[in-house]
């Protein structure tokens with residue numbers, strides 16, 4: 001049973017991440033929920049890195065022996081998952097209030113909540129805490145069980161959605177002296193753009209003219225003209241790295257943002273959540289077919305191995321592409337040196353491509 005505190009409409013329309021790793025797209029297809037993604041998702045064979053007014057294509061397909069990424073909004077994945085669950089006769093409760101989890105350190109975990117004016121209680125075998133960074137599951141774990149690791153970044157991303165055909169076929173990540181910028185997309189008619197901004201900036205500080213001016217400046221390169229269009233959505237995303245260890249307390253298993261956050265530069269948040277859930281699903285399946293706890297007992301270690309590799313990649317991409325407040329000429333030139341290396345060394349390019357398209361998914 002799925003207990004969700006937002007409305008179906010809210011989770012199906014909220015604009016979030018948009019890049020699926022090769023293995024994430026394959027998993028959706030294998031699970032029977034990839035049909036619309038295959039029809040509507042945009043398959044990309046690479047990305048571009050832009051610095052010093054030059055663009056360099058990273059050809060993922062060639063560098064990784066055929067791996068690709070799919071641009072398909074997280075809210076579209078959510079729509080497909082909810083529809084499949086409802087169609088299969090599963091219970092999805094929306095707009096649950098006062099949700100609380102208890103008893104997960106015993107044999108009788110429970111989820112309590114109120115919905116539609118009624119008080120409800122679900123007696124569970126297990127609870128999967130997939131309720132995000134601000135959810136109730138992680139804070140319900142008794143003190144002393146979890147160790148938390150965290151990095152705050154001294155900047156944020158201003159993200160916009162513009163009704164205009166993307167000016168590039170592929171994503172462009174730009175390191176500019178004025179700060180990071182990213183061109184992404186959601187469909188052939190919708191461009192998604194991001195700008196590094198101050199961590200306390202509010203969207204009001206960014207009128208349309210200022211946004212376009214910065215985007216033009218930071219994404220400028222030979223032969224490229226950014227297309228402008230009506231801005232239909234504007235938001236500021238904080239940047240943080242965070243991990244809670246272990247990803248389990250008794251019969252409560254934390255997955256996705258409930259257990260870890262990555263800065264968005266590597267496009268990993270949703271993919272890491274999918275990788276956790278793949279491990280957890282295999283562990284539940286094994287338990288229900290054989291009553292073996294083996295995979296459940298290994299869930300946290302198995303997931304954390306990937307989590308820390310992805311933490312490293314997301315931190316590395318972030319550090320390579322953003323301006324930090326204390327940076328001086330040395331730091332900027334060092335970043336450019338790193339970008340020169342990544343775009344000219346096959347070994348370095350393969351490392352980026354392998355991480356970006358996604359490390360192998362292991363279930364144990």
Ligand code: PHB
Pocket residue numbers: 016017018019171184185192264265266267268
């Ligand atoms: C997005 O399209 O929302 C997006 C793409 C790449 C990123 C982050 C966000 O690294």
